[in-house]
Amino acid sequence: MDSSRLPLRKAPGSGSAAARLRAVWPPLLVLAAMLLVWEAAVRLSSVEAWLVPAPSAIVQDAWDARERLAEHTVATLRLTLLGFAGGTAAGFGLAALLHLLPFVRSGVYPLLVLSQNVPLIALGPLLVVWFGFGLLPKLLLVMLVCFFPVCVAMLGGLRGGEPALERYMRMIGAGRWRRFISLELPGSITHLFSGLKLAASYSVTGAVVAEWIGSEKGLGIFMLLSSKGFKTSLVFAGVAIVVTLSLLLFAAVTEAERLTVRWRPRKEGTE
């Protein structure tokens, strides 16, 4: 038997293209139906366009404003990606450091878990007071939002290794650093990705809120100004782009996980 013919299990989230298509079209159909009902309802009723614009009107207005929209989208995307990268890197780094310093960990970990309940976005105005209206306070806010889920998930993953593997590694003489690199780090990869997925979902929201607080560019400020000018269709367009960015980032993380985790995860269906 050739190893390529072994019944290798598929990584989670994968599946044949046909199976994926079968899973995708029912919700798409529902979405399309909802849009149709929306369009019909707006046309048949006398609701004002500034209150609820029809989907077709949203598309038309968005197309007319495409250059401005693109500019703001790029600004938001840049803020999101920078914050995501910085925040997750910091979360990963701190988790690794705390894991290697058990005494510090025992003091910090409970606080980290508690801090998940802090509405970080409420810190925005404070960051503006401290760091002004430049990129820095906005970046810090997005980083904060991405930092915590990754850090907490990693700390759990680094701790949650299998005792039998740990004992084996120690019996054959693997030192602390070797166990960290070869056992604990790879063992926590599925946890890392569940943290990254949370961070991906939060990061776009974080960026939009950061732009509300103070910004010249970005979808956040664009939506705010459009709403003040009663250009409701452009607010809707902004929302649609924000949702799309969120989904794309999430999909990118999921795909990265599929490519990285080629072995079966220890516990199936973690989060």
Next chain:
Amino acid sequence: MSVLEITGLRKSFLQDAGRTEVLGGVDLVVGEGEFVSLLGPSGSGKSTLLSLIGGLEGPDAGELRIAGELAGSRPGPAAYMPQQAALLPWRTVQGNIELALRIAGREKAEARRLAEEGLQRLGLERYARAYPHVLSGGMQQRISFLRALLSPQPLMLLDEPFGALDALTRQEMQQWLLSLWEQDRRSVLFVTHSIEEALMLSDRILVLSTPPATIVRELQVPFPRPRSEKLWSEPRFGELKAELYAALRSEH
């Protein structure tokens, strides 16, 4: 020179009610190229003994020497095969073997070459690139044994390696291990609670008492090598089995 020499080994642990003595003065020796089985009721401190040999913990009293060196003076003094195969799920079969050899101090290229050769010699090369989860329990234990066999340490510790397998696979694995071991006799300390397994494989059997554990019985296995499954039907095999069973029984 004996590969493993243990004298007057004592170890106790703090438990809620106070100190529990697990090992109460264990003496044992494993000679060069000797296969010694340690037979004991469950909870008789077998895994504590292995932890002490591996240097994971220090003894309260007594001395352990592996190839003359005190236990704990060097990490990973013995090759080790645990009850669960303990293969890293994110490494291929070959990657797992290579890692163990690297930890034991082999160079990267050397580790790769040894792993490849070993897999080939045992006819397992088709699994080299497979991840452990696609392998059956028996196959995982074969890889785990090969990994220990290729490790350069003078002593092999086998910790109930077939304990988690079904009866049929278990017998198959015993014969497989027997034939491999008889080819290049390494020094082995084999922990088991199966009397037949100990009789089939060992040169010498030591019976451990309940805690605080000591060696209560020592038995030289008289069967010549190479051995085969035919041993099961020999009257002497049955007699020794009954004898060991009685020794274990009195310890319960």
